[in-house]
Amino acid sequence: MLDLRVQAGLSQEELADRAGLSVRTIRELEAGRVARPRKDSVRLLAVGLKLRDGDAGRFLAAAGHATVRPVIAMADPAPTGLRWRGTRPIPDGLVGRDVELAEIEKLLRQNRLVTLVGPGGVGKTELALAAADRVSSVDTAVVVVDLTTVQRDAAVPSAILDAFGTAPGTSDLDDVLSGRKPGDLVIVEDNAEHVLDGVATVANRMVRSFPGIGVLVTSRIPLGLPDEVVRRVQVLGVPGNDKDLEEIAASPAVEMFCRRAARVRPDFALTADNAATVARLCQRLDGLPLALELAAARAGSLSVETILAALDDRFRLLSGPRRFGAPHQRTLADTIAWSVDALSDPARQLLYRASMLGSPFTLDAVVGVCTGEPIDPLDVPMLLAELVDKSLLQPVMEFEALYGARYKMLETIREHAYAGLSSQGDDLVEFKDRTVAWCAKYVEGLDGAWSSPDRERRYRAANANSASFEVALERASALGDWDTAAAIVLGFRIAWQYQASIAESGIQWASLCADNVQDKEVSGRLLAIAGRLSNLTGDVRAARRYYGEARTLISPSSEMGLMARGGWVSSGSLLLDTQSLAEIPALVTDARSHGDVQRSATVQAICGLALARWGRLPEAKELLLAWEAALATPGVHPDDTAYMALSRVELELGNLSEARRWAELARGSQASDDPERTKVAGCFAMVEFAAGQVELAQTLIDEADADIRGHRGYFDYLVMLYRSRLARRTGDLEQARSAIRDAVSRLLVEGRVVYLLDVMPEAVAVLHALGEHEQADHLCGQLLSWQDTMDPPMLPTAWAVLQESCSSAKPAAGWPHPNPAEAATQLADELMTALS
DSSP states (O other): OHHHHHHTTOOHHHHHHHHTOOHHHHHHHHTTOOSSOOHHHHHHHHHHTTOOHHHHHHHHHHTTOSSOOOOOOTTSSSSOOOSEESOOOOTTOOSSOHHHHHHHHHHHHHOSEEEEEOOTTSSHHHHHHHHHHHHOSSSOEEEEEEOTTOOSGGGHHHHHHHHHTOOTTSOOHHHHHTTOOTTSEEEEEESOGGGHHHHHHHHHHHHHHOTTEEEEEEESSOOOOTTEEEEEOOOOOOOSOSSOHHHHHTOHHHHHHHHHHHHHSTTOOOOTTTHHHHHHHHHHTTTOHHHHHHHHHGGGTSOHHHHHHGGGGHHHHTSOOOOSSOGGGSSHHHHHHHHHTTSOHHHHHHHHHHGGGOSSEEHHHHHHHSOBTTBOGGGHHHHHHHHHHTTSSEEOOTTHHHHOSEEEOOHHHHHHHHHHHHTSTTHHHHHHHHHHHHHHHHHHTTTTGGGSTTHHHHHHHHHTTHHHHHHHHHHHHHTTOHHHHHHHHHHHTTGGGGOHHHHHHHHHHHHHHHHHOSOHHHHHHHHHHHHHHHHHTTOHHHHHHHHHHHTTTSOTTSHHHHHHHHHHHHHHHHTTOTHHHHHHHHHHHHHHTSSOHHHHHHHHHHHHHHHHHTTOHHHHHHHHHHHHHGGGSTTOOOOHHHHHHHHHHHHHTTOHHHHHHHHHHHHHTSOTTOTTTTHHHHHHHHHHHHTTOHHHHHHHHHHHHHHHTTOOOTTHHHHHHHHHHHHHHHTOHHHHHHHHHHHHHHHHHHTOGGGHHHHHHHHHHHHHHTTOHHHHHHHHHHHHHHHHHOSSOOOHHHHHHHHHHOTTOOOOSSOSOSOHHHHHHHHHHHHHHHTO
16 A cells, blocks of 8 residues: 555645545554455545556455455454443433434334434434433444544544444444344434535445444434435423413423533522523523523523623623533534534525524515525525525424415524624625615505405415514614604504514504604504504503594594594493493494495494493394495405304304304304414304303313413403303312403403403302302392493393302492492402402
């Protein structure tokens, strides 16, 4: 070999570089200290020396590889007899991964090649090692190959042989792998993304040629092989809020942070005092295990509050002190840079530009804002796919049929990319300005969507861009361009209504723009939007305030004027304000003379709902039927809430078959994957309960109850009410107490006072069932007097419950009360105390 190297004019270092081998290996071979070099090493040397086929064959034969050599098995006494080689899993290394771990173990037992894919720092290595540990046994050996320091694809086979513990250049990969029984060996190839072609080539050969071997790969990018089973490793779950201690404690991200913090500060524990801060910290860190680990390492010298405050410069804070693991994963910045630096220039620029769109964002937004040299609009889908494949973007699969293709970026990755964009001169300002222009143009395309046949698709598509619209509004407000900001809010108004979670942002922008625009009509329209969104988020008092101001600024017969007046009537009926009822006749007259049939029908339905709340059931039914009749007009669309209101009215009137029919229509008007589809389950539960189908009603209530925790809706209190009725019927009085307390509490918080008249009779019945007869009779007497003297009266179903449970009570003195809302609230407060 020495002669061949000299003839080629190469130094040992140059040949090592060409062949992808170490200088040490070249030196050992030339010194004759290796009796039989590895076959893969010999092949690499032949390539490095540029030997032709005949010369390469003779070179291979000279190295002793003309015939098949004996198998070297890890179970043999030579070289060591160990059944595990390489890095072991860290004790207590996994938190909140039980489901994933069980799945990966099952996949390893059933498939030859499994690849764990995910962003840097997500915990792929620990999950892979733990899964391999589960399948390791007397019959199954595990070899862990750390590919971090491997620099070339051609060197992957040598790295694998090194992991087997063979001396440099002394054996051959084929010899080590052949002759094994199925399930005898699992090879874990860790950190494969930078030598992907080499890993893919060897893995493909392993699974095709050696049936006794399983391969588990960790990478930020899939291998792209036909036999490969890919599983994406997700970040740890973070708390949904920072208020519920039980929910915070149950979060895997919080558990991991607390465990790691306790290692450097033994007295650290999650408490009621620090839970909110820990929850926000884990949310800011996206539940990314590496970030949590690095942040927890700071808990020995910094308070959690200080760590959270310092996250605005997270890459400086989370720069250490990790002393183990791959070099590119010892700081958070290194972990992200490892992936970003490997991107093509167009993909890197797309990542940078997309970072300022907010998260999630859509393909349309990227094409509309982020294109331009070096990004061709036609290449955007391919570049997004590249970023997803390399775990720098994540597709948002939830409700994809409703909201279309969306992508999200972990906050840690977004900050890195945003810093990259900010470092490129005026690019950040340019692309923010582009976002404003794109959003302003986008909302122009929503004109007329309310009456179009595809309005659901158009509004939900707009909703999918809500984060980008937030960016545009922030930029427009910073520039003082309130007219553009107002136009964006007005055009986007319906899209905000599809998700209560983002409606709060709509309220803030609508009210802020209303305060800053000069045109009073525009200001009024903006306040009407704030009122509508406040109503949807359950803040009825704010809705009433916004609507009340809006109706003084807008032309009363205009489309937005009718909306403001309808909202004022609706919120007033919820608050037991009698002025609202007085507005209904004039509002209905103006609505019927309005040219837009859809708006006319909607206003009539709103008034019908208000009358139904006040027990004016025949009048409510008439208006709701007028809405239903308008559906025959092109451009007028069904609404599940109005159908459910008709079902409720018919149920109160005793028309069970009609109530069921309207409930069926409500179900048919919702998309199959509507995120709030289980509102209809609550509607059906009431129908089935009235029909005596108690078990079916219970099933439906259980389904609906799981949904109402995540949103506020018109009928969620009814789910709690019927949960109590069903529990009381079966003797589960603690559940009945809990459910009816939840209903009363939610209505008090939201200000939907009128519905207290539905739930308070059930609360009295629960008190009687619990044996609290004195308190129950006292409150029952108050409600009996309400029914005799106050408006509105209780609805028939609530009145029947009260009569059934209060046979010994007498009407109380001191009625009627001059302020109905105050009286109902006081009674509800007394009930909450009695139910404690």
